[in-house]
Amino acid sequence: MTPPVIEFRGVGLTYPGPPPVEAFRPCDLAVNRGEFVTVVGPSGSGKSTFLNIAGLLDSPTSGTYLLDGIDTGSLRDAERTALRGRRIGFVFQSFHLLPHRSALENVSLAMVYNGVPRRERPTRAREALDRVGLGHRMEAIPTRLSGGERQRVAIARALVTRPALLLCDEPTGNLDTANADAVLNMLEELHADGMTILVITHDPAVAARGSRSVTIRDGLLSAAEGAVA
Structure with a gap:
């Protein structure tokens, strides 16, 4: 039986004091392979702690915390870093693209520290950009791309x-309505292809696009009202 991609068993985080601060209260959570889960909550609710x-x-x-069945608490720092690089792809609100590098170069650089042979990187980068509909913009630098296109590069x-x-x-925090909808449509397409996706958001409309939603409030994670089980 395939293990969940994310499995929390009583996971919590308390920052030392004095006084100690319980930033994320102990909880259980499983995200199975192929799910599209959204995590919604207001500012200061604990979403950033959950993300971290x-x-x-x-x-x-x-x-x-088991990631893909691996007990992350048993790993050394270097092993955690390597696991993060292999098993997790990050998409941020602010894109974090290198401004003077092309879309192709930005995507290729993600493979430098992942053990991907140099000769394979250009082909894989082109395939990723094609997958997000930017095969015609590979040589463009971020300043020549729209906000929606920059987020597509970040997804690639x-x-x-x-x-x-x-x-x-x-992922839609810096986008206008049309570009935000395009990015969410792309995430839904990736989900339909079998990708496991977890989206952190404060926007109920974005949260509703997932197949299942949970909420965080005051560091407590629980099922959101009306969530699809």
Whole structure:
């Protein structure tokens, strides 16, 4: 039986004091392969802490986090970094593209530290850009791309390492309505192709695009009202 991509068993995070601050209260959560899960909550609710734990940027202070069946708490720092690079693709609100590098170069650079042989990188980068509909814009630099196109490059960069999980942090936050809808349509297409996607958002309309939604409030994660099981 295939393990969940994300499995939290009593995972929580408390920052040391004095006084200690419980940023994320212990919870259980499973995200199965091929799911499109949205995590919604207001500013200050604990979404960033959840993102940092799920993305292996922070370690929980309680519980067990299994990523693709691997107990992340048993790993050394270098092993966690390598696992993050292999298994998680990140998409951020602010794109984080290198401004003087082409779309193709930005996507190719994601493979430098992932053990992908140099000769394979251009082909894989082109395939990723084709997949997000930017095969005709490979040589464009970010300043010559629209906001929606830049986010598509960021998605291609996240996909090029062939991750188990696409982790998106407010991916439409800097986009107008039309471009936001285009990006969400693309995520739905990737989900239809079998990609496991988790989107962090404060926007209920974005949260509704997932196949299942959970909410975070005051560091507590729970099923959102009206969520699809």
